[in-house]
Amino acid sequence: SYVLTQPPSVSVAPGKTARITCGGNNIGSKSVHWYQQKPGQAPVLVIYYDSDRPSGIPERFSGSNSGNTATLTISRVEAGDEADYYCQVWDSSSDHGVFGGGTKLTVL
Amino acid sequence: EVQLVQSGAEVKKPGESLKISCKGSGYSFTSYWIGWVRQMPGKGLEWMGIIYPGDSDTRYSPSFQGQVTISADKSISTAYLQWSSLKASDTAMYYCARLERQPAPVDYWGQGTLVTVSS
Numbered sequence: 001s002y003v004l005t006q007p008p009s010v011s012v013a014p015g016k017t018a019r020i021t022c023g024g025n026n027i028g029s030k031s032v033h034w035y036q037q038k039p040g041q042a043p044v045l046v047i048y049y050d051s052d053r054p055s056g057i058p059e060r061f062s063g064s065n066s067g068n069t070a071t072l073t074i075s076r077v078e079a080g081d082e083a084d085y086y087c088q089v090w091d092s093s094s095d096h097g098v099f100g101g102g103t104k105l106t107v108l
Numbered sequence: 109e110v111q112l113v114q115s116g117a118e119v120k121k122p123g124e125s126l127k128i129s130c131k132g133s134g135y136s137f138t139s140y141w142i143g144w145v146r147q148m149p150g151k152g153l154e155w156m157g158i159i160y161p162g163d164s165d166t167r168y169s170p171s172f173q174g175q176v177t178i179s180a181d182k183s184i185s186t187a188y189l190q191w192s193s194l195k196a197s198d199t200a201m202y203y204c205a206r207l208e209r210q211p212a213p214v215d216y217w218g219q220g221t222l223v224t225v226s227s
Contacts, residue, residue, distance in 0.1 A: 001170055033213035035153075042203055042217040043153065049213070086153050090211035096169040097143065097155035097210075 002091040004100035011106045012077050020103045022070040022087030030089045032070040034063060037102075038083045046085075047072060074105070082107045110134040112142075112204050112218035119224045120194050127190035128221045130204030137185035138162035143214065144178060144189045145203045158207070159187060194225045 005023040012018040022032060032050050035043035045054050047063035050070065060075045074081055087100040115129040130142060143158040157168040161180040168178070180187040187204060202221045205214040 031211045035214070037153075042220055043214070044217075045213050045215060054215075084152075088153075088155075088213070092211070094170060095167050095210070096157065099145075099153040099155060102152040 001094060002089065002098050004087055004089065004098055006085075006087060006100040006103045008101070009104045009106065011108055012074075013108045014079060015076055018074040018077050018081070018105055020072045020074075020085050020105065022072070022100050023068055024070075024089065025068060027068055027070050027089065028066045030065075030092075032063065032065050033088045034072045035086045035088065036081075036083045037086065043086065077105075077107055079107050081105060110206070110216050112206060112216055114202075114204055114218040114221045117222040117224070119226070121227055122194055122196055122225055124194050124225075125190070125192050126194055126223065127188050128202060128223065130187045130189075130218050132185045132187070132206065135206075138182050141207045141209065142180065142187040143205045143207060144176075144187075145205055146172075146200045147203065147220075148200045153203075156189070156202075158210075161185075161187065194223075196225050196227075198223060199225045 034047040036046045037043040046061050050065040051063040062073045064071050084102045086102045091098050111133045113131045138161050141158045141160050144156040146154045156172045157178045159166045159178045159180050161182045177190045204218040206216040207214050
């Protein structure tokens with residue numbers, strides 16, 4: 001089964017740039033989606049198909065995907081960005097979705 | 109407005125059966141997949157499986173195959189997740205989620221159903 005690896009935590013000061021990685025074997029050949037989950041809430045899609053942004057998501061959120069690593073980048077981080085972030089792909093070999101373990105973003 | 113409304117929280121004993129629901133509205137229920145996602149207390153998201161209500165095509169993640177049953181009743185725009193014999197380790201929040209197709213993203217989520225299994 002396909003495995004996605006995320007760092008458990010990332011810390012960043014307000015106004016700085018946060019980068020959250022998602023590692024997987026040849027992940028660059030897959031479509032990666034990113035979700036934000038705040039405590040007590042359902043996840044929210046923030047980036048889809050590697051780098052597209054849903055309506056209502058600030059331009060500060062961006063994504064990239066190449067080789068064995070996909071990256072979610074949050075520019076000019078705000079306190080309200082503090083949340084858990086999950087990457088997700090489809091494992092076509094076994095035909096099911098896969099989530100990364102999640103990364104807790106802390107705004108210092 | 110697209111909505112996925114899940115049934116309420118449940119408290120069950122080990123060995124009991126359970127069926128939770130997810131009702132879709134504001135869109136063509138038979139044209140989108142519905143997935144189920146588990147989140148154990150303090151843990152991450154886990155993909156359980158998906159169903160296409162249009163023809164009941166169902167796919168299970170390997171970890172959940174044989175452990176749960178996913179179904180749908182398109183006449184009432186509702187998807188279900190059921191257990192025949194609950195275990196304490198089934199204690200978790202369960203989310204239903206809508207997606208257009210694989211490998212599309214989940215674009216709408218239900219509010220979650222908390223299942224607590226305790227003797």
